[in-house]
């Protein structure tokens with residue numbers, strides 16, 4: 346088990362750190378580190394900079410335009426991008442539909458879509474969840490009926506992250522209603538500009554509008570947009586959900602929150618002294634720092650096992666649970682650095698380019714919203730309760 350970086354990995358880390366410091370546009374970095382709501386342009390600009398350097402698809406093999414990095418190099422890359430204040434790379438293309446097309450797509454689908462993902466020419470969104478199908482995904486009801494060379498799709502998807510920016514949606518649809526629910530699902534690609542696609546934003550607790558409902562009314566797609574076989578979508582759906590393993594730990598976000606916490610605690614004061622010198626506050630910070638350190642070591646342990654060829658199983662569920670708990674704890678303490686100023690937050694100040702005033706100042710204004718936004722991390726990617734079920738079943742044999 347390798348728990349420290351080799352000299353070559355240290356050099357690699359330096360290279361990424363220098364690149365991010367030199368090439369990440371300062372306006373993007375400032376908005377990211379102020380926890381603002383980012384626009385499509387923030388993500389696309391940074392993605393193009395990475396793509397030009399050959400790092401647009403860090404997890405992909407060289408055959409498809411990736412750098413062919415080891416698992417450890419990918420972890421270092423993610424870490425340095427987070428540390429330097431870069432926007433996250435949008436996962437829907439790179440970590441979800443990209444690997445799906447590599448494994449299940451036709452040569453035509455791969456040749457068309459994969460290069461466009463690297464340059465974020467196509468923004469993808471994920472059409473899995475429905476109002477009646479979340480944890481129990483196989484109960485989904487959106488239908489696709491074959492009509493000549495087309496499928497006609499009807500139904501509703503929900504919680505669709507950043508659908509408002511999306512050009513394409515990969516989508517689970519029901520192509521057969523008899524038999525086991527899992528056996529009648531197909532995996533299709535929908536052009537979001539097709540007639541019959543309607544998007545309605547869902548306003549979240551933090552007053553953001555990152556997630557949406559997507560209504561599909563008689564949407565026609567060519568049969569060529571089917572991935573894999575008709576009724577064979579469940580295997581693909583599971584492959585996609587299980588594909589991205591290391592990011593699930595949320596280490597990059599934890600580190601960013603931890604760095605911000607220290608920064609805010611140095612600047613905020615209590616009884617005329619920096620908050621960071623308050624013994625009780627420090628105790629809580631130190632406890633979280635220890636939690637984070639042990640979480641990082643767990644990830645390193647698993648990354649090193651994966652690098653040695655052992656696939657990660659239910660440990661990914663453990664990383665998901667722990668990572669989301671730590672992010673939420675850090676977010677809560679971070680909000681407390683603002684004290685009463687966390688309360689009257691102004692939603693508009695979270696948008697980039699805001700030039701007005703807020704009671705707390707723009708800097709503190711985003712902390713309550715961040716706290717509220719972080720409620721989501723124990724829900725998406727499989728809720729923490731469902732992750733606990735997986736551990737109970739496959740590790741404890743219950």
Ligand SMILES: Cc1cc2nc3c(=O)[nH]c(=O)nc-3n(C[C@H](O)[C@H](O)[C@H](O)COP(=O)(O)OP(=O)(O)OC[C@H]3O[C@@H](n4cnc5c(N)ncnc54)[C@H](O)[C@@H]3O)c2cc1C
Nearest residue numbers: 471472473474478479480504505506721724725726728730
């Ligand atoms: C911010 C955000 C972004 C999202 N983005 C997307 C997206 O882009 N695309 C997409 O398709 N989906 C997305 N989702 C949906 C997400 O995958 C679902 O919310 C998640 O799978 C849970 O489903 P649900 O919300 O229907 O809750 P339900 O499945 O109805 O669960 C409700 C509660 O019951 C618990 N529960 C359910 N089943 C069990 C069980 N067997 N044992 C114990 N407890 C159980 C859950 O843990 C939860 O607490 C997003 C969700 C959020 C919050």
